[in-house]
Amino acid sequence: MNDKLSEIRSSGLKATTPRLKILEIFQHSEVRHLSAEDVYRLLLAEHSDIGLATVYRVLTQFEQAGLLTRHHFGSTTAVYELHDDEHHDHLICLDCGHVEEFVDEEIERRQRAVAKARGFVIADHALSLFAHCKTPNCPHRAEAEAAQRER
Missing domain, CATH: 3.30.1490.190 (Ferric-uptake regulator, C-terminal dimerisarion domain)
Incomplete structure (x- = not known):
């Protein structure tokens, strides 16, 4: 948990519950490239009450902060992956x-x-x-x- 907290904080964001849960999904998912809808479905499976609009907002914030990289891979649906060097x-x-x-x-x-x-x-x-x-x-x-x- 402290790694996630420090990763979010070092990117200039507050460590809110939605941000922590979404970052955790990317860190532990077997699938490396996830769409907003994929993240939302995984949150629903965990019985989370985080809405789809919040997922989109957090993904955009993570992309801007350099935590995630967005790709389109030839479709209109964006997919995200954890940014690494x-x-x-x-x-x-x-x-x-x-x-x-x-x-x-x-x-x-x-x-x-x-x-x-x-x-x-x-x-x-x-x-x-x-x-x-x-x-x-x-x-x-x-x-x-x-x-x-x-x-």
Whole structure:
């Protein structure tokens, strides 16, 4: 609990119950990329009385404070992940929506070389690769379909 308190306070926010609960969800979720609706459903499962509007407000505050990073991954629904200083890129399945994080030093070197050849120095970048899963019985497809039915 003290780690969560200090993380929220060091970002300049007060450690309110909604903020603590939402940060806890991100720290303990098996799923790394969560939408506001995902967070809200997880809160409901815990019998929390935190409303959807509060979830959206806290996610925005956490993003502005640098605790979360927001992504769109090709859809209108934003997903959030805990911000860490470890750079990674994303591979997104177009069939089921599953997101895999990866680090590839060859890609990183190539991006720096391309920028340098054009007179740039990369300050930051985000790479999202959208692809079709080649696994015949994609385990994430069933999860995505079940989650879609719940909505």
